[in-house]
Amino acid sequence: GIQVEQSPPDLILQEGANSTLRCNFSDSVNNLQWFHQNPWGQLINLFYIPSGTKQNGRLSATTVATERYSLLYISSSQTTDSGVYFCAVISNDYKLSFGAGTTVTVRA
Amino acid sequence: GAGVSQSPRYKVAKRGQDVALRCDPISGHVSLFWYQQALGQGPEFLTYFQNEAQLDKSGLPSDRFFAERPEGSVSTLKIQRTQQEDSAVYLCASSLARRLEAFFGQGTRLTVV
Numbered sequence: 001g002i003q004v005e006q007s008p009p010d011l012i013l014q015e016g017a018n019s020t021l022r023c024n025f026s027d028s029v030n031n032l033q034w035f036h037q038n039p040w041g042q043l044i045n046l047f048y049i050p051s052g053t054k055q056n057g058r059l060s061a062t063t064v065a066t067e068r069y070s071l072l073y074i075s076s077s078q079t080t081d082s083g084v085y086f087c088a089v090i091s092n093d094y095k096l097s098f099g100a101g102t103t104v105t106v107r108a
Numbered sequence: 109g110a111g112v113s114q115s116p117r118y119k120v121a122k123r124g125q126d127v128a129l130r131c132d133p134i135s136g137h138v139s140l141f142w143y144q145q146a147l148g149q150g151p152e153f154l155t156y157f158q159n160e161a162q163l164d165k166s167g168l169p170s171d172r173f174f175a176e177r178p179e180g181s182v183s184t185l186k187i188q189r190t191q192q193e194d195s196a197v198y199l200c201a202s203s204l205a206r207r208l209e210a211f212f213g214q215g216t217r218l219t220v221v
Contacts, residue, residue, distance in 0.1 A: 030207045033209065033210065040214065041217065042214045042215065048209040086151075088150075094156060094206035095156065096151075096153070096201075097153075098150030098152075099150055101149075
């Protein structure tokens with residue numbers, strides 16, 4: 001099956017800093033989603049972005065499907081941005097395959 | 109409803125007990141998925157429904173796991189004779205159609221003691 005690698009595994013930020021999370025995948029994809037898992041365990045949808053660039057407030061994402069990677073940008077980070085960020089892809093079937101996640105800690 | 113709803117949020121079961129986890133998907137969503145998330149890992153696929161048809165159950169870890177969606181809406185994941193290794197968060201997701209954006213419920217945290 002498709003392999004999904006996220007980097008870095010852990011990220012510690014000072015409040016107000018910017019950061020980039022990366023997701024590499026091993027095959028072509030039909031769907032790519034970024035999620036934020038909050039402390040209560042719920043997966044919050046951030047972006048549905050199989051290709052191109054999207055922005056939502058302080059967050060933006062870019063997927064370059066031909067080069068098999070996606071980037072999630074967090075600008076002016078806040079303590080509420082803390083949590084685990086997951087990239088998940090669908091290749092030639094219908095199952096979301098998740099990366100191992102990036103744990104982000106934003107310090108005040 | 110507005111989002112995917114799962115119940116119970118937490119379940120503690122004694123080893124050997126049967127449990128049933130409920131998922132109420134977003135209204136009109138044809139596709140429904142169950143995932144299992146172990147501590148510190150990403151969710152792993154368990155099973156997929158299109159309407160009431162279970163099209164893929166390849167991720168179910170053993171024959172103690174059973175899922176159904178009899179009327180193409182609410183789904184139940186049942187685990188018989190629970191074992192300690194079944195302890196995990198069970199997540200339900202739904203989407204308008206397969207391969208489209210999936211939305212997840214809050215999950216059920218199962219602890220088997």
